[in-house]
Amino acid sequence: MESQKNPLVFLLLALALLLSFAAHIGHGESSRPTPTDEIQIDLRRKRNSEFVTWCIAKPSTDNESLKRNIDYSCGQKGVDCRPIQPGGACFLPDNLMSHASYAMNLFYKSAGKNFWNCHFNSTGLIVSLEDPSLAPCYYPA
Numbered sequence: 001m002e003s004q005k006n007p008l009v010f011l012l013l014a015l016a017l018l019l020s021f022a023a024h025i026g027h028g029e030s031s032r033p034t035p036t037d038e039i040q041i042d043l044r045r046k047r048n049s050e051f052v053t054w055c056i057a058k059p060s061t062d063n064e065s066l067k068r069n070i071d072y073s074c075g076q077k078g079v080d081c082r083p084i085q086p087g088g089a090c091f092l093p094d095n096l097m098s099h100a101s102y103a104m105n106l107f108y109k110s111a112g113k114n115f116w117n118c119h120f121n122s123t124g125l126i127v128s129l130e131d132p133s134l135a136p137c138y139y140p141a
């Protein structure tokens, strides 16, 4: 009998102790921000400031459309495509997808970052939080 009662008593005691301990911690720490709070504060700050977005080419876009997007974007006022020329900071990786994304993002930014400025006949994709920049090439936000 005793050997069956003891574990139960011990368990209840341990539970009571744990609860009072948890309550104590909960009370004592309530004014200090936890890591979760800090993440939430960070998100709130992001929401309050301008939400950072970039425009890139959809990965499924065919080369002809990518070329068209480069020609169109780089032909617009306020779009400087020198970084994707040989020797520029954004020349590498040297492929159409990367060059088109860079040019499309510049156009998107110069046009005012409206969602329709990244349409490109359904070949544009607006991304946020995931900065497409890859050093030394920085996509202006």
Ligand SMILES: *[C@@H]1O[C@H](CO)[C@@H](O)[C@H](O)[C@H]1NC(C)=O
Pocket: 063, 094, 095, 096, 097
């Ligand atoms: C598209 O262009 C890239 C170079 O930017 C090339 O590697 C790829 O083979 C081309 N794709 C097609 C389908 O021509």
Ligand SMILES: *[C@@H]1O[C@H](CO)[C@@H](O)[C@H](O)[C@H]1NC(C)=O
Pocket: 068, 121
């Ligand atoms: C837009 O996409 C459609 C369908 O894919 C195509 O027929 C048309 O030529 C494209 N227009 C431009 C301006 O790229």
